[in-house]
Amino acid sequence: MMKKILFFLLLCSFVGQGQNSICIGKRIEIASDDDITRSVLVYLPPSYHDSSLKPTKYPVVYLLDAEANFNYFATLMEKLSQGIPNVPEMIIVGIQTSKRETDFTTNNDAFWKLITTSVIPSIKNEYRCNNFSIVVGHSLGGLAVAYALNNYTNYFNVYMAHDPSLWWEDNSGLKLFEDNKQKNFKGRHLYLSYSGEKVRHNGRSRHHEAIEGLQSLLKEGGCKDLQTYFKEYPNENHGTVQIMANIDFFRMLFVEMFIDRNEIEANPMVIKERYKALSEKLGYEFKPTEKYLKNTAKWLQKNGKEAEAKAVLSINK
Template sequence: MNSRLKFLFLNLFLFFTFLGKAQEKITIGDKQFLFSKVLNEKRELWIHLPKTYHDTGISPAKYPVVYLLDAEINFEYYAAMTDFLSKPPYAEIPECIVIGIKNTERTRDLTPTKSQKKSPVNPDVVLFADSGGSENFARFIQEELKPFINKTYRTQDYSILAGHSFGGLFAVNVLLTHPEYFNAYVANDPSLWWDNGVLISKTKDYLEKNKKFPSHNFLYISQADNEEQNKNWNSDMTQAIEEFKRIVENNGTLNYQHRFFENEVHGTVSFPGNYDALKFIFKGFRTDIKKLSGHPKLLEEEYKRFSEKAGADFSPSETYLNVILKFMKSNGFRASEQYFNALKEKLYPKK
């Protein structure tokens, strides 16, 4: 074969090799559809599974679930965020299944009461005419969506509800009306101005009746710097959030964090808010792998402490134990290596 022909074959080989690799795809999730009898409509779900979910080299694990509102806006970055924050050896959070719920009638589903407004730009147009259906939407999630997810995927009995704007309004309302539905609630710049601050009144009524919030519920609220909104028709956004903050902090019984983002506006605050919220909810989950060499029992002690705080059972994952074992072996910590081998066998016995 002459050199020219060899050159041609080499170029063809490289071309088709590159073409094959160029066609490989990186996917972050799948779509599922679920017909809701409560809402009388088909709902679209975007599902992100942890990287270890299909790993045949470890025992099948169960994972906490995040129910994420406004999937079409938040899903892509949120899925990547959970993967990043749960990556060992410095995982801030456990690996999570993310369920993005795509909207159909957003105002209907996320608002707690029937309330209308005239458009600020055209008084002949009435806004929010389809509002007030959040109780049905909450029933859909609790009675239909969660059982479907629990049946279809390996889920841990720990769930988070995350929403922004009207979605944050919905999250706070579910906390007040059905606190047992979720372990933690995230409300990014919530529209607590809704219907003349109806949730402010509901919060006061809740505390008058119950005196305190459930001990294991968590609520995170982010607040944007809505300077421009102070000049327009929705000027009560900031005041409502501040009033809610005052009530909750004065009561002092809720695992609660509020964060003001000076350089974010309403449309951008959910990204840093969701990141900060995950770190708040799972504060205490991360362990220092370097300290474990001299104090291997510290791992179980810290997971026990975190589980008591979260109100749910959390154990070190098999993936994390493998990382710990590799660290102990490579650094010559034989006694600690034996300890973590025994712990791995206890938590994940081979059949």
């Protein structure tokens, strides 16, 4: 049964006495069948309502701890998707919580049932979503991402955990992977960041030991076919690591999308080749957007490359 979206409020910053608003997204309340509600924040990319473009579907990012992270994350992803894009335009769904230790620790099955049976179906019903999704969490939110990867494996394509608290409750996060080390994670990607040497001995040795334990388990062949990427940030602390890692990880995830225009001028079909490579890597078909192709063709025409511009505009036909 499709869940109800109860109401929404625009998320705006007001500027000056005239109260001119800059709206990042909107807040909605989603009700489940048993009348439990969850507050989520929704960001739609600039092209979503652009009437000059054909309606299309978008990847979705589910962001935990939205009350702290939504504004900066939505702004960051919008910037990375502009111009010569590093990432695709995406719908961002920020999931708020006031009970982190209940929602995000290892006894959090009720939380993920609510997300997978109420929030995700409601978002897909209300917005133009494709079937590629990413979940992002930091600290205890990173532990929640680890839980979702192991127990809700087929709901997201990419799981990003920033400095995850795998050590929580006697290494409960690490034990999730140990218990599932024979499981096949084909088609799933884990990106994990952690803060560096300068802070690791500041009362945080268990935190890093658990992450290193997961790295060892994976090196020994555990969690078959799980595509993983770990990165340490020596100059970041637990609070700042997610900002730098989100930039790096999203750019790396979609690295094939960033194509120098000089390459396109020399060979317009490089766009098609790179998007094919991206699709093969992620196991999901990505195509260059109408907006990107039009902007690229316009640049080529401005530089007297009419034939190349026509070739670019024909790529998705």
